[in-house]
Amino acid sequence: MALVLLLAGCGPLGLRRQPAPPGALGAENREQPALSGDGRLLASLVERGGRSTVLLQDRRSGQVLPLPHLRDHQPHSAPSLSWTGRYLALLIQQGPHRQAVLQDRASGRLLPLMLPAGREPQRLSLAADGRRIAIELLDDGQRRVELFDLSGLLEPDLAPGLRQSGGGEVLP
Amino acid sequence: MSIARGMVLQRRRGAALLLAVLSPTLLLTGCLGDQLRPLPGLNQRLSQLGNGHDPALSGRWLALIAGQQGRQQVQLIDLERGLPVPLIGLNRPDSQPLSVAVDLSGERLVVVRQREDRTELVLHRRTLMATERLPIEPAGVPRQISLSADGRLLAVEVSRGGIWQVDLLELP
Incomplete structure (x- = not known):
């Protein structure tokens, strides 16, 4: 770890490298990292019992934060966090299908994000304030990205001091 | 008396008829309430870009990789105006973007791209129109990325x- 930190400060662009917080099982595969908007939390995928499972950690302390509602819904994929990490969007397995869900860590609520029939979600990106979500969908063999409004479903997860702005859609 | 009873019966029939007409509507409303609300105007603009994948949503910005097969590019959409903004110097004919992340100000984009026989990680500063490689040490192959809202912290999945x-x- 010390070697990594020493190497870090010397990059040509002034890059500083930080070690990722260790997973609970030491050296293991870690995939699909997602930072909270404030950079405090890191979600990533690790193997648990042979199934891909989301691991949510405090980036500095490495403390693992519990996600009890997501147990028994592996494999997980495509995690995405809001500003403080209150909301975690991800894909879980629901029978034969991948289901997009949103975990509200403040209330413990697990909210299914119901998509129009025939569209399989592949990747998610949750806006930091939780007002919108972008979903990569597989529709009739074609990959495309669609945006959805969450402003009626969630309380916003705003950065401290950020002023309120309208949700939904604004077009010229 | 019989006239009054007839009016009551007529009112009851009218109420039953109204309920019968409205019931399917009420049921449908309930179903739609559980489904995600798409943003049709923005989604129409996105579909005009061709196939899209790997969305990254940050504030008013949506970065994604989109285009016709074989000519995929990084696109940055200003969601408040519903229009793509130019990314001068980022997209190159000899490279294929694989994933993208953007900060809250839409100023910094980080891209993983395939160029010739290597996979590289680059940082693009939009207003400076400058793109620079981010070295990966120890050497590895980058894939998925996530950027904090302030654009200062980057998480990279590396093989x-x-x-x-x-x-x-x-x-x-």
Whole structure:
């Protein structure tokens, strides 16, 4: 770890490298990292019992934060966090299908994000304030990205001091 | 008396008829309430870009990889105006973007792209129109990325010796 930190400060662009917080099982595969908007939390995928499972950690302390509602819904994929990490969007397995869900860590609520029939979600990106979500969908063999409004479903997860702005859609 | 009873019966029939007409509507409303609300105007604009994948949503910005097969490019959409903004110097004819992340101001984009026979990680500063490579040390192959809202912290999924790891980089 010390070697990594020493190497870090010397990059040509002034890059500083930080070690990722260790997973609970030491050296293991870690995939699909997602930072909270404030950079405090890191979600990533690790193997648990042979199934891909989301691991949510405090980036500095490495403390693992519990996600009890997501147990028994592996494999997980495509995690995405809001500003403080209150909301975690991800894909879980629901029978034969991948289901997009949103975990509200403040209330413990697990909210299914119901998509129009025939569209399989592949990747998610949750806006930091939780007002919108972008979903990569597989529709009739074609990959495309669609945006959805969450402003009626969630309380916003705003950065401290950020002023309120309208949700939904604004077009010229 | 019989006239009054007839009026009551007529009112009851009318109420039953109204309920019968409205019931399917009420049921349908309930179903739609559970489904995500798409943003049709923005989604129409996105579909005009061709196939899209790997969305990254940050504030008013949506970065994604989109285009016709074989000519995929990084696109940055200003969601408030519903229009793509130019990314001068980022997209190159000899490179294929694989994933993208954007900060809250829409100023910094980080891209993983395939160029010739290597996969590289680059940082693009939009208003400076400058793109620079971010070295990966120890050497590895980057894949998925996530950027904090302020654009200062980057999480990168890197393959090293057959193991997927997560690197954290503080950007200057």
